[in-house]
Amino acid sequence: MSQLIIGQMLNGVIVGSLYGIIALGVTLTFGLTGIVNFALGAFMMLGAYTTWYFYDVLGLPYALAVLGAVCAVSVVGYVSDRALFQFTRGNLVNGLLVSIGMISVFEALVLAAFTTTPKDLTYVLPGALNIAGIILPKIKIVVCVVFLAVIFGTYLALTRTWLGRAAFSYAQNPEAAALMGVHTGRLQTIVVVYSTALAGLGGGLYASMYSIEPTIGSGYILKAVEAAILAGVGSVIGALGGGIILGISENIGSVFLPSAFRDAYGLVFLIAILLVRPGGLFGDRP
Amino acid sequence: MRYAIAIGLLAALLAPLIAHSDSVLAIAIYAFMAASLAVSFNLIFGFTGQLSMFHAASFGVSAYIVTILVTTFGWNFWLAIAPALAVVLILSLIVGTICFRFKLKEFYFAVVTMAFSEVLRLIILNWNGMTNGSLGITVVDRPSLWTPIGNVAISGGVAWYYLTLALLVVVYVVCHGVLSSWIGRCLAAIRLNDQLGETLGIDVFKYKLLSFAIGSVLAGLVGAFYGFYSGFVEPHYLSIPLGLDIIAMVLLGGVGSLIGPVIGAFVLTALPHVIELSAELRIALYGSILVFVILVMPKGIVGLIGSKRNAA
Numbered sequence: 001m002s003q004l005i006i007g008q009m010l011n012g013v014i015v016g017s018l019y020g021i022i023a024l025g026v027t028l029t030f031g032l033t034g035i036v037n038f039a040l041g042a043f044m045m046l047g048a049y050t051t052w053y054f055y056d057v058l059g060l061p062y063a064l065a066v067l068g069a070v071c072a073v074s075v076v077g078y079v080s081d082r083a084l085f086q087f088t089r090g091n092l093v094n095g096l097l098v099s100i101g102m103i104s105v106f107e108a109l110v111l112a113a114f115t116t117t118p119k120d121l122t123y124v125l126p127g128a129l130n131i132a133g134i135i136l137p138k139i140k141i142v143v144c145v146v147f148l149a150v151i152f153g154t155y156l157a158l159t160r161t162w163l164g165r166a167a168f169s170y171a172q173n174p175e176a177a178a179l180m181g182v183h184t185g186r187l188q189t190i191v192v193v194y195s196t197a198l199a200g201l202g203g204g205l206y207a208s209m210y211s212i213e214p215t216i217g218s219g220y221i222l223k224a225v226e227a228a229i230l231a232g233v234g235s236v237i238g239a240l241g242g243g244i245i246l247g248i249s250e251n252i253g254s255v256f257l258p259s260a261f262r263d264a265y266g267l268v269f270l271i272a273i274l275l276v277r278p279g280g281l282f283g284d285r286p
Numbered sequence: 287m288r289y290a291i292a293i294g295l296l297a298a299l300l301a302p303l304i305a306h307s308d309s310v311l312a313i314a315i316y317a318f319m320a321a322s323l324a325v326s327f328n329l330i331f332g333f334t335g336q337l338s339m340f341h342a343a344s345f346g347v348s349a350y351i352v353t354i355l356v357t358t359f360g361w362n363f364w365l366a367i368a369p370a371l372a373v374v375l376i377l378s379l380i381v382g383t384i385c386f387r388f389k390l391k392e393f394y395f396a397v398v399t400m401a402f403s404e405v406l407r408l409i410i411l412n413w414n415g416m417t418n419g420s421l422g423i424t425v426v427d428r429p430s431l432w433t434p435i436g437n438v439a440i441s442g443g444v445a446w447y448y449l450t451l452a453l454l455v456v457v458y459v460v461c462h463g464v465l466s467s468w469i470g471r472c473l474a475a476i477r478l479n480d481q482l483g484e485t486l487g488i489d490v491f492k493y494k495l496l497s498f499a500i501g502s503v504l505a506g507l508v509g510a511f512y513g514f515y516s517g518f519v520e521p522h523y524l525s526i527p528l529g530l531d532i533i534a535m536v537l538l539g540g541v542g543s544l545i546g547p548v549i550g551a552f553v554l555t556a557l558p559h560v561i562e563l564s565a566e567l568r569i570a571l572y573g574s575i576l577v578f579v580i581l582v583m584p585k586g587i588v589g590l591i592g593s594k595r596n597a598a
Contacts, residue, residue: 036393087581092393093337097537097580100530104573112566222404222526229397260412267401274398275388 007134008251014140016247017147020240021202022224023231024151025195031171031234032191035088035095039080040199041221042106047073047203048212049110052119062124066204070197077196081189089188103218110214118211125208143205148240150201155236167191171234226270232280241282245269291545298451302444309559311443315515317555318450319508322457324535324547326504329461331533332541333470334497335477337396339529340381341505343403344374346524348506349513350410353423358416363429367510374506375499377406382498386491400526407524422520425513446515453511454548457504462544464500473497538579540586549587 022040029037047069054065080102088095125139158164170177170187178184202220206212223246231242246266253265273281302311323345330338348370355366381402385395410417417423428441464470472493475483480490513519522528531554539550557575558568583590 084577084581093533093537094580094584097530097534098577100534101573101576101580105570105577108566108568108570108573112564112570222400225397226401229394258412261408264405264408267404271384271398271401274390274394275384278388278390278394 003133004255005252007136008255009248010134010136011140012248012251013244014136014144014247015251016227016244017144017151017240018202018206018243019220019223019227019246020151020243021147021198022220023227023239023243024154024236025198026221026224026228027231027233027235027239028167028191029195030228032167033085033088033095033188034090035085035092035099036225037085037099037192037195038096038221038225039099039102039106040195040224041217041219042103043073043077043196043199043217044203044206044220045110045212045214045217046076046106047200048207048216049114049119049203049214050200051204051207052121052212055121055124056119062121062208066201069204070200073200073203074193074197077193077200078189080196081192085192086185086189107214107217114214116213118213119207120211121207122209122211137209139208143209146205147202150198151236151240154198158236163187163190223266226266229280230270230273232277232282235280235282238280238282242280245281295455302447308443311447313556313559315443315446315450317552318447318454319512319515320532320535320555321548321551322450322454322508323505323532324539324551325454325457325461325544326501326508327532328536328541328544328547329464329473329504330497330501331536332543332547333465333477334473334494336494336498337392337533338498338501339396339400339526340378340403340498340502341532342526342528343406343524344378344502344505345509345512345528346410346519346521347377347406348374348509349519349523350417350423352510353425353513353519354416356427357423357425363427363514367507370510371503371506374509375503378499378502379495382495382502386494386498400529403524403529404526407521410524411521417521420521422518422522423513424518426517427514429514450511450515453508457507458544458548460500460504464497465544469493469496534576536586538576538586540588543586543588546586546588553587 022044025040026036029035029040050069050072051062051065054060054068055062058065060068084098084102085095088098122139125142128135128137129141158167166177166182166187169180170182170184174184177187203212203217206216206220210216224243227242227246228239229242230246231238231240246269249269250262250266254262257265298314301314305311305314323341327338327341330336330341351370351373352363352366355361355369356363381399385398390398411420413419465473472483472488475486475488476490476493480494484490509523512523535550535554536547537550538553539548540546554572558572561568561571579586
């Protein structure tokens, strides 16, 4: 029993780190542009498909394929920011709807190009580790480590570099930040593009763990938004923490309770947290 | 504006005399029901400023209850509406009380209502014995209407056309009545500045809850009819995309006007049928139109026409 629980907890951490990396994008975008970019799920899906295309069709090595996918998704992110998102800054509902419109555009185009047949890349790194009776696929460990590294890297970049401090100052007081010489428009674009790149990375690595379909993004963006809110919007490490808490609560919940309701456990947890701490677990916003 | 609405209603009443095509009638029927949903949603969103994601859940729960009561327990259709609306009322009061008591606002309110609606969807999806899970329930019965010449089954396009038109009129009149009364002014105060409203002696909690409950019950009323017209109910009725479709209709038509959502619902319902494209490209075009409208016409079609706003 304890093995089952520990195994489920580890699985929760792995899935949670995937929630976390997209939640990080959600949190950053919300903090700096005031919109919740639901299209990040679609960007994740684009990342997964681009990775599949580079690896399976063009025959690039996997790492290179993921890197290429991140670049490609960032370009799409940049274009959509310039063309669309920059006009919805600070307007939550409009931003939400623009991103929802983009989801249907992206999903429909990918569907038209690659059909609904699931694509499979899960053979990239076969094999599993057996640690004291708990079996973990190698690829999941690698993916989790990459996600953790990227999230901590982002945290360091935000706290140690000029750009990161500019972002923090903007989140606190946009006008003061502009007066101190922060190019606020450029900063927002960078953050939007960076969050799409994170989603692209999430998608690229997702492709190595599960089979991909055009609709994978919608489930994950909901989880990511849940994670971001659970943690408290604006907290970088919190996004990871929120993702992992969500992943663990789902996995442990389905050990003791019917697993058909696994999506509900996280939601109930989220409602409970929000009612007790409206600012989220790690946030201080009222 | 009032004349335009009267002319529109008259045209709608006479339209079946001219348009005999079943597909045109079907589009109109779906548009009437979508418009009823959008108008009732706009009461919560446009006039009270609360972005509820619970609307599809109210709609779906009611559709399920009516269908199950009629098909499994053999109730009369009209009788089954009452318990369905009662359940929706209770659910909306519970969800609303939790959200408004804890003063959840904007995005947080949207997320918590979305979470409740997802939980309801999962319950319906997994309660196989009662709801037949993801397959849904097929509805073969048709409601009948008591007339002096006996019970007449409501079947066929024209009958449903008038029934759903009546539904839209009822929803519209209820919302109009609410908004033109003192309640509407309290709601407007809450939308503009709820803290100021509170200091002026408005019971913000009570009026938010009232608006949420009225809107949800009206959505439940639409749900009661929807399953019987479309011939089946499925868990998708409670899904987030349906809620987003409703938001899109309201925004396209114009937030903060009563007639706007009706126009938006008609455009968005008819549009996919007008465009002759493959399914994928149609969805892509639909998304592009949504994005375009929001960026270029933030006040929706009603704002574009530039007519005076309906009295709020």
